[in-house]
Amino acid sequence: MVWNFEQLLMDARQELEGIKTAKALEEFRVKYLGKKGVIQQVYASLAQASAEEKPLIGKQANIFKNEVSGLFEQRKKDVEGLEKQQHRRILDVSLPGVSQPVGVRHVLNQTIDQICGIFEGFGFVIEEGPEVETEFHNFDALNIPKDHPSRDGFDTFYVDEKDPDDKKLNQLLRSQTSPVQIRVMKAHTPPLAVVVPGRVYRPDAVDASHSFMFHQIEGLLVDKHVRFSDLKGLIEAFLKRLFGEEITMRFRPHFFPFTEPSAEVDVSCYICKGKGCSACKRTGWIEVMGCGMVHPKVFEAAGYPKGKYTGLAFGLGVERLTMLKYGIHDIRLFFENDLRFLKQF
Amino acid sequence: MKISLEWIKEYVGLDITVPELVHKLTMAGIEAEKIESIGKDTVIEFEITPNRPDCLNMLGIAREVAAVLKKDLKEPALLKRSLPKQACNISIEAKEACKRYIGTLIEGVSVKSSPDEIKTRLQALGNRPISNIVDITNYCLFELGHPLHAFDYDKLKGGQIIVRYARKGEKIVTLDGQERELDPSVLVIADAERPVALAGIMGGANSEVTPSTKRVLLESAWFDPVLIRKTSRKMGLSSDSSYRFExxxxxxxxxxxxxxxxxxxxxxxGGTVRSYKDVGGVGKTKKKPAIVLKAQTVNDFLGATISTAEMKRILKTLGFGVTAPSADALRIVPPDFRADVRSAEDCYEEIGRVIGYDKLPSSLPLVTITSMRSNERRIKRAAIVEALLKQGLQEILTYSMVSREAHEKSFCAQRGMVVLNPLSQEQELMRASLLPSFLSVVIENINHGQKDLQLFETGKAYLPGGEKERLAIIMTGAVKQDWRQAQKRTCDFYDLKGAVERACSALRTEGPSFEQVSDAKFEEGQAASVRIGRNEIGTAGRLKAEILKAWDVKADEVFFAELDLEALYAMKQKPGRYVPLAQFPAVVRDVSLSIVSAISFQDIQKAILDLNLDMLKEIIFKEEYLGEKIQPGHRGVVFTVVYQNQQRTLTEAEVEGAHQKVLTSLVQRLGAMVR
Structure with a gap:
């Protein structure tokens, strides 16, 4: 049998050029390179060829096979590329990304965490105490006189739970976090540095700026030589970390029964930068916390030896600070727990 | 408390601007709240702290001004007069409540309008001039801070004054025209027959000074602050007088x-003094003990460097008696109007505030590092909160009090502490469970169109005997959807269970187990008790339809869990030990069973675990099938058993042998059918 290899190669080349799909490509492979394909037929025909022709045809057949295989592989690459191009999917990259849902820490707890975190950085530890308290811890030990108006039912909630130390007395809902100062001092010997966050209660009629339940953070540092200047420095460092390096602040003398001297601390209004606006009642200052040097009577109630220690204490309202920080106008929003509110922080 | 700057100038020279003055006083603890111009005068309203009643008058503020401006104080001079020999008829029955009463009877007065200088000053302070006699009592109150009262002597029956408690059934019409019923807790000034004034609060109309009054009895007295406060509150009546007495x-x-x-x-x-009596004023008032200050101690405490001379000047201007027993020590006697100054610390404050806290140095404290740890609960709670937030649950924060009604319709087993003086129904009870608080939040959100809720709070329940920390979780509506998923899925018991497990695993406790339980607030058959080891730490389940109806919750299914955090905190934590990674492949076998519905997956696990197969690594639940292909009373359960050996690759025959034991056990022990 005589093979026109030149013609065959030309046909194959032509055929390949027309192929655009993987399917047609496969058909070509079967036709030429398959088990019953042209090339196999060529090799099969060698059996009938004469001894002289055999090497020649064999050589030509090999060349033909290599050529076709080469062309096929080449074309295969082209077709794959072509197919990829046709099937490429164009993503709408503007569709929303998908993430796992996560919850948001309640904004008041965020403030508490932030403030406690600052003091932990200063070397303070965090303590807690009971909300249902005795008159001793909430008042007596804090140098609040027996007949002080804050002990009235108008200013403090009482519950039907008897005082474990004096069964004649009812316990109360602490009106401040300060009783924890006494508990901490009774349990530990100075030096000590603690911050105490927690819920407190006062029978205030509820409106946009009053709530019968709110949160305070209390701080206490007791050691052998704590000075009033240390109180100023500590509060300044804290408020700068909280509000930023650029704020200014001032200490105003004030009165608290459990500290002497006592001060209230104002920061320059962050809205008007001290020029005076409605947020700061045109004063340029916003009151943010109270503080002072621990009163000797408080040390006495804690059972510390007279004159051995000095200490500083401070307290701040969490709701108030959070409202200032985010411009929240109504304290009730914190406790309504509307998701539209909670998810903003 | 308002002051008139023009009036103050009578006692102290002013040479600075109003804003400068206001700033200096504020920095000395006399905080200005409002400044207004009235005619030529400037009126400043101060917020006076309760420890400084001495500042509730012009002279008191002038004294502060003198101290901060380093000026001298000129007190109003009293005229020299000899007292009449005749005594008024005054007696005090309530001696504890009224420690001193001075009555002065002046005859022949002509009651008319006050001179302009008095009227203008009173008007500047917002006080309406009435007549010279009444205005003068008010003028003295504002000037010196001690309230006075004037009676028309001819209206006092028997010409007599008795300080006593009111009798049951007595009434008085006060000067504001109100008739008030009295009781024996109220201190009154009475004549021979009836009350003529509410002591320290307001006079009575029956003894009022009028233009026809000829004889005036002037009262100057001391009343018990607590009593005045309580009466004023009880009567709902407060006045410039009661404000100062209390x-x-x-x-x-x-x-x-x-x-x-x-x-x-x-x-x-005009007029002349006819008679006079000072009841209770005979004994000398106790002399205050002296306070000895060491200048160095003052400076050590304040962290300042103030000279002894400056300390002396400040205290003297404030009216303190100061002597210097040695070069660096001061012996101090506070004036009688400064009952708030009793100790050395009180003096530190006086010195510090007059200098101005802004002028005192500031330093950074030394915080001594100790081994004291932060509160353990707080650390554990933070771990739980973080785990739940990551799980997608939203943290909420709810009131500790609930109404009785809310408590009752939440089917709580116990009642919380009772609030003895609630302001409203919402504060009647301390909550015994977080459920009522949570249902309020669910309603609030559903009403705003937010129906898909997964919320939690770590808060307290306030049971008789003590407050207990709890973790509560509530879930309702669809789980968060992804736009790629067409099917909405509503949350169910297993979402709740997953959250509870997360909370426990955050503390690395032994995994909690869940067992069917009957509970008043949960649907029967859809409630579980949550246990760690043998301890029940809480319950979880689907809230009863009755509760949802009682609360009018517009949701079909609401799932709720409440755990006792105190119990959870007390659980032993698993040691965090490293487990070497497996070197040899695991072999898995799927099992599909049909089994009596009452048999729990936990029973199935137990039947397998009891075989004690060394190579058993894990049993992973795959699917529960409740379709028609399963016979009634049965359900389909699909799970995978994982076999692995740490030392070598398992052979096919070994696994097959073990797996056959598993299947046999399930069939024989539980009557399961392998599908």
Whole structure:
């Protein structure tokens, strides 16, 4: 049998050029390179060829096979590329990304965490105490006189739970976090540095700026030589970390029964930068916390030896600070727990 | 408390601007709240702290001004007069409540309008001028801070004054025209027959000074602050007078004020002093103990460097008696109007505030590092909160009090503490469970169109005997959807269970187990008790339809869990030990069973675990099938058993042998059918 290899190669080349799909490509492979394909037929025909022709045809057949295989592989690459191009999917990259849902820490707890975190950085530890308290811890030990108006039912909630130390007395809902100062001092010997966050209660009629339940953070540092200047420095460092390096602040003398001297601390209004606006009642200052040097009577109630220690204490309202920080106008929003509110922080 | 700057100038020279003055006073603890111009005058309203009743008058503020401006104080001079020999008829029955009462009877007064200088000053302070006699009592109150009262002597039955408690059934019409019923807790000034004034609060109409009054009895007295406060609150009546009495007045000022008022009455209304009596004023008032200050101690405490001379100047201007027993020590006697100064620390504050806290140095404290740890609960709670937030649950924060109604319709087993003085129904009870608080939040959100809720809070329940920390979780509506998923899925018990497990695993406790339980608030058959080991730490389940109906919750299914955090905190934590990674492949076998519905997956696990197969690594639940292909009373359960050996690759035959034991056990022990 005589093979026109030149013609065959030309046909194959032509055929390949027309192929655009993987399917047609496969058909070509079967036709030429398959088990019953042209090339196999060529090799099969060698059996009938004469001894002289055999090497020649064999050589030509090999060349033909290599050529076709080469062309096929080449074309295969082209077709794959072509197919990829046709099937490429164009993503709408503007569709929303998908993430796992996560919850948001309640904004008041965020403030508490932030403030406690600052003091932990200063070397303070965090303590807690009971909300249902005795008159001793909430008042007596804090140098609040027996007949002080804050002990009235108008200013403090009482519950039907008897005082474990004096069964004649009812316990109360602490009106401040300060009783924890006494508990901490009774349990530990100075030096000590603690911050105490927690819920407190006062029978205030509820409106946009009053709530019968709110949160305070209390701080206490007791050691052998704590000075009033240390109180100023500590509060300044804290408020700068909280509000930023650029704020200014001032200490105003004030009165608290459990500290002497006592001060209230104002920061320059962050809205008007001290020029005076409605947020700061045109004063340029916003009151943010109270503080002072621990009163000797408080040390006495804690059972510390007279004159051995000095200490500083401070307290701040969490709701108030959070409202200032985010411009929240109504304290009730914190406790309504509307998701539209909670998810903003 | 308002002051008139023009008035103040009578006692102290002012050479700075109003804003500068206001700033200096504020920095000295006399905080200005409002400044307004009235005619030529400037009126400043101060917020006076309760420890400083001495500042509730012009002279008191002038004293502060003198101290911060380093000026001298000129006190109003009292005229020299000899007292009449005749005594008024005054007696005190309630001696504890009224420690001193000075009565002065002035005859022949002419009651008319006050001179302009008095009227203008009173008007500047917002006080309406009435007549010279009444205005002078008010003038003295604002000037010296001690309240006074004037009676029309001819209206006092029997010409008599008795300080006593009211009798049951007595009434009085006060000067504001209100008739008030009295009881024996109320201190009154009475004549021979009836009350003529509410002591320290307001006079009675029956003894009012009018234009026809000829004889005036002037009262200057000391009343118990607590009593005045309580009566004022009870009567719902407060006045410039009660405001000062309840903050505390000074016994020694009783006479001075009476003297000053009589001077002014004689000057502006004429008349002569007929009789006088000072009841309770005989004994000398106790001399205050001296305080000895060491200048170095003051400076050590304040962290400042203030000279002894400056300390002395400040205390002297404030009216303190100061002597210097040695070069660096001061012996101090506070004036009678400064009951708030009792200790050395009180003096530190006086010195510090007059210098101005802004002028005192600031330093950074040394915080001594100790081994004291932060509260353990707080650390554990933070771990739980973080785990739940990551799980997608939203943290909420709810009130600790609930109404009785809310408590009752939440089917709570126990009642919380009772609030003895609630302001409203919402504060009647301390909550015994977080459920009522949570249902309020669910309603609030559903009403705003937010139906898909997964919320939690770590808060307290306040049970008789003590407050207990709890973790509550509530879930309702669809789980968060992804736009790629077409099917909405509503949350169910297993979402709740997953959250509870997360909370426990955050503390690395032994995994909690869940067992069917009957609970008043949960649907029967859809409630579980949550246990760690043998301890029940809480319950979880689907809230009863009755509760949802009682609360009008517009949701079909609401799932709720409440755990006792105190119990959870107390659980042993698993040691965090490293487990070497497996070197040899695991072999898995799927099992599909049909089994009696009442048999739990936990029973199935137990039947396998009891075989004690060394190579058993894990049993992973795959699917529960409740379709028609399963016979009634049965359900389909699909799970995978994982076999692995740490030392070598398992052979096919070994696994097959073990797996056959598993299947046999399930069939024989539980009557399962392998599908």
């Amino acid at each position: 903050r505390g007045t000074v016994l020694a000022q009783v006479q001075k004020s009476a003297h000053r008022a009589v001077d002014l009455i004689l000057q502006h209304a």
